[in-house]
Amino acid sequence: MATIKNSVRLIGNIGMDPDVRTFDNNRKMVRLSIATNDSYKNDKGEKVTDTQWHNIVLWGAQASMAETYLKKGDSVLIEGKLASRSYSDKDGVKRYVTEVVVNEFIKMSGKE
Template identity: 70%
Template sequence: MNSLRNSVRLVGNLGMDPEVKVFDSNKKMVRLSIATNESYKNDKGEKITDTQWHNLIFWGTQAKLAEDLLKKGDEVAVEGKLANRNYTDKDGIKRYVSEVIVNEFLKVGVKG
């Protein structure tokens, strides 16, 4: 049950091509964004689609696979954990970021 304490599963479309960073230790990280959509009908019966954007972080083997296999627009399913961090930007303003650290992903809707 411990693995359920911080578990995130998302299915959506990628909003960018993989952004790859390689660190001094030769450790690879890939950053992506994913859009998830939720549709509902309002009081007037009109269909409303609410889009949420999420930041994804891939490390190691998953980063290499994401770099090789994924591109903007792809539909993917991801599983990972939620992580929050903060940093100070170049203007001295403290910024807060929530990210999904991806453990596994699956490219959805692939033909053949």
Template identity: 60%
Template sequence: MNSLRNSVRLVGNLGLDPEVKVFDSNKKLAKLSLATSETYKNEKGEKITDTQWHNLVIWGAQAQIAGDLLKKGDEIAIEGRLNNRSYVDKDGNKKYTSEIVVNEFLKTSNRN
């Protein structure tokens, strides 16, 4: 049951091509933006689509695979964990962000 304490599973479409960074130690990081959408009808019977955007990070060998394999619009399924962190921006302001650290991903379809 411990593996369920901080577990995220999503299926959605990439908003941008993955951004892959390589650090001095040759460690790789891929940043991705994933959109998930739900469609429902409101009380007037109108179709409403609610889209949520999620920041994803992938480390190591999978980061390079994501950079080589994935493109904007691709549908992917991911499994990972939620991570909240803070940083100081270039103007000295403290910022907070939430991201999903991806353990596994699967490309489920190509972009349209």
């Protein structure tokens, strides 16, 4: 049970092409976002879709694979952990971000 304390699994569609960064030590990082959808019927019987966007970060070998194989619109399953951080924007305002740091991903389908 210790390994599931901070564990996230999501299936969704990639909302942007991977944003790839390479650091001085040749370590790669990829950022992307995925959308997950839940559907339900409201009190009028109409179907409503609730879309949630998730910030995703991949490092090292996972980042290299994401750069090569993932594109906007692809369906993907990701497994990772939640990480929170803060930064100051250009106006000096402190911003907070929660991201999913990926351990593994599986491309389920893609646009041809």
